[in-house]
Amino acid sequence: MSGLARNPALPAALLLRLLTLVGRDHLALHHALRRPDLPEQAVAFILAHPNPAVRVEFATSTGADPGRRARLVDDPSPRVRAALAYGPERHVPRTTVPPLADAVYARLLRDPEPSVRAAVLDSPHLTTAFAASLAAHPDAAARLRAVDAWESLAPGERSALAADPDPGVRRAAALWRCRSDARVTAGLLGDPEAAAEALRRGLLRRADAERCVAERTHLTALAANPSLPADLVERLAVDPDEEVRTAVSVRPELDEARRMSVAFTVRDFDRREVEWVHDGLADPDVLRRAATSAHPLLRRTAALSPHLPSDLLDVLARTGDPLVEDHLSVHHPDAPEEVLMRVFARLGGTFSAWMAETHPRFPREGLAARYADHPDGNHRRLAVRDPAATPELIERLSHDPAVWTRQAAAADPRLPLPRLREVLHVPELASSAGANPALPEDEMAAVVDRADAPA
Template sequence: MDIDVELSAPATQKDLPADLVWRLLRHPGARRSAALLRRDLTAGQIEEIIALGSVRTLAANASVPSPVRARFAKHPEPSVRCAVAASVRDEPPGLLAELAEDPDPSVRSFLAMNDHLPPDLLARLATDPESSVRSSLIPRWRDVPVSVRRMLLTDTDPGIRRRSARAFTPPADLLPGLLADPATRAAAVAHTVPTAELAADPDSDVREAVASHPELPAVLRTLLADDPDIYVRNAVAARADTPYALRQRIVATLEPDNPIAEWVLSYRRGNHTCPPAAPAPADLTRQQAEDLLTRAGL
């Protein structure tokens, strides 16, 4: 095994003696693993990691003390501020609001993924001038007020409208507009009654959404079973109410041109197989760890 790969295991081993952790920090790969995943880094080790240039990785470690992560929020490199913005808490108070005003939109985008944001900051980010920030917020905000939901569903950016339509149940009065909008039509199908017109839509994403609709009439199911698009036919095959014979006939027509497509199709039908997870490496004894460090010249 490559020595660099071998060093990644003790770098995150919980009971590794502190003196061996210090030696591991001299190796770039092991240092990054320790910086990201160790929960027991001492103040001295943290400063050593910073001095050795792995501050961006360290900033993503939620176990680093709050005062240190607050320092990272003021780091001159946006990538460091991004790493801390995604998970930092409001310690000291006002830190999250400060990050919400960061001049770099990538920092605000990472902040929008933070699970510790209060409603007022979520609302502020929902009106951010950068679409990437608004987009990052959509899948993370569960209890979106109706006023904000309406605003995002009618956003000027089609990508924001599309993502919002997939994430939120739309107010009834917005549904006709969402069905008429090419960006949101497929997502809006789930909130309306499937019709023959929708089942014949030129957009295959719309037809696939119809094929997945829980109230799909049997006549439309039979029609979509012969759809020219492989993903539409697969959606019909994945339905619990599709007769066995029809399902078998459809599956016989599903011939994707690459292994990834085959996996996606079989996943949708619930009969995919995942490779077994690799076993976790065994913890090293002190002697084994010292021997490894010696071989690595550490």
């Protein structure tokens, strides 16, 4: 059923019948409710579905228009309204999830159920403008979320949050204020919940910095502080703790020679992001400094940027660093073909399938000749992507020893119809065959009939 739910050729009438069954099959539910082409009749059916799980799935759909999802704002189930308030769980790389309208979030924030209000404030999809609008909200949790929009707040709003009656709000505001006020930083150093963050970002008095070095207080955080005096930076650059030395090695003011003279430690699969580089992923100067550095953490962070110009993209593609290549393959729409193929060969599995299907630069032409007889089944399935692959080759690959290759062939519309009808009844291929747009409508209807869906 999950394959049929993905089939782009599924007629609307069969989709409606399929939706009567989605409560029985979670995977089919997931795919059916994330179709971007749901007709209005199907949306109305979903919104009125008696199973809250169906409405929750639609509330968090990445494919549904936010205006359609917003029609659940008055759903009788708090679980559904909370799902709507939070939104889709994660972003798919190279795609964006449009948020609900601010007016919808405002309405959800007035919901009588605490779980719904909490979901709004936890949502990763709120606009900065909406978060900033919460600065004077009567709920302390909402004011705390407003602190996240600190740089968009008016001076009076900042002052009010700094003097907020709630200690959590005051602490969060102080962690912003300390960046430009050493007295605020000093006041936070006695707070166990704020000290490390204050030492990482706050403006420091020399005496406080010296004391922290002498007492070895949160040295890794201190080593990243932009206001740390230069002589103390030099002391931490030779600290016996490798984490402290590594934190010094990524400081933005170091030139390349000084950076590489620090005895830092970066392991092969160290995915730590360098904050000043991450903050500058759209800044050409930051990207150039990071991408051309010999420091692996700077290069790995720069590789997260979809904005790399072609020359820096080429520089990073030649580093030979698997993590750099992984990041480029996920985040950059122009990642070179050779990088994509190396990542595909190295990682395999679901990730490689996702990348091959979604990356705009993943190759198609010539794959049949290169990979149809490859010893690795993960590569043989690439032959199915080739527009020049013949129906005979597709049929041969539908009998391949590797199940992923057989599944790729079963979903291909060039598969001869007799074989397509056959694989529809093979358990490990049935879902792929159900997603095949060449599947005749009578076969689609038969699948739905076998599931006892009402007409």
